[in-house]
Amino acid sequence: MRHVQGALLLLILCAFGAQADVREVYDFETRAEEQRYQNLIAELRCPKCQNQNIADSNAPISKDMRDQVYRLMKNGATNDEIVGDLVGRFGEFVQYKPPVDRRTILLWAFPAIAVIGGVLIVIGVAVRSGRREQDGSALSTEELARVKKMLADKDQSPRD
Incomplete structure (x- = not known):
């Protein structure tokens, strides 16, 4: 067996x-x-x-x-x-590495185009956010007066 x-x-x-x-x-x-x-x-x-x-x-x-x-x-x-x-x-x-010619130029250039495009987008977003901070952070004199009046009214109102 x-x-x-x-x-x-x-x-x-x-x-x-x-x-x-x-x-x-x-x-x-x-x-x-x-x-x-x-x-x-x-x-x-x-x-x-x-x-x-x-x-x-x-x-x-x-x-x-x-x-x-x-x-x-x-x-x-x-x-x-x-x-x-x-x-x-x-x-x-x-071919793993196709030659650079008229038909493959976009294939070879795409990584550089993508990086440059990404950098430009990041720069654009940073510049736009910097402008918003400068433009939108200060209140006008009228708005500042209204805020002070609202706060004064709130302090004077009777509390329950």
């Missing part, structure tokens, strides 16, 4: 081991070439996944992209040519 339980436990453990993620292995001639590959796949985004690079993604499209990067590297393509090929195939979304 113990042998059957042991065999069943071993079978279960083997089944879990078979589910492990298998990463593809690429052959590189130098460590610099391997590092270049790693840098390229780390800076390219998976078109299917939410904000995940192709190095970390398990999606089939990411595997295809990694294979394409490897093939292009082996064919002697430069980094710009590799990125250009993948952008041409999948769109600019695959």
Whole structure:
């Protein structure tokens, strides 16, 4: 009976081991070439996944992209040519850092515009509140006389 339980436990453990993620292995001639590959796949985004690079993604499209990067590297393509090929195939979304051009200038300028706009709003609110304090704090002579009369009337009125 113990042998059957042991065999069943071993079978279960083997089944879990078979589910492990298998990463593809690429052959590189130098460590610099391997590092270049790693840098390229780390800076390219998976078109299917939410904000995940192709190095970390398990999606089939990411595997295809990694294979394409490897093939292009082996064919002697430069980094710009590799990125250009993948952008041409999948769109600019695959780049984490899109280039600055006519179409992306607002994307690059928006953070600065938002900060400058926020600073201008804060300055406007501060200036407006400072004007209110200067303009609205002093009572006119007529208002001051009315307040004094009201206080005098209150002091003279009989208390219950």
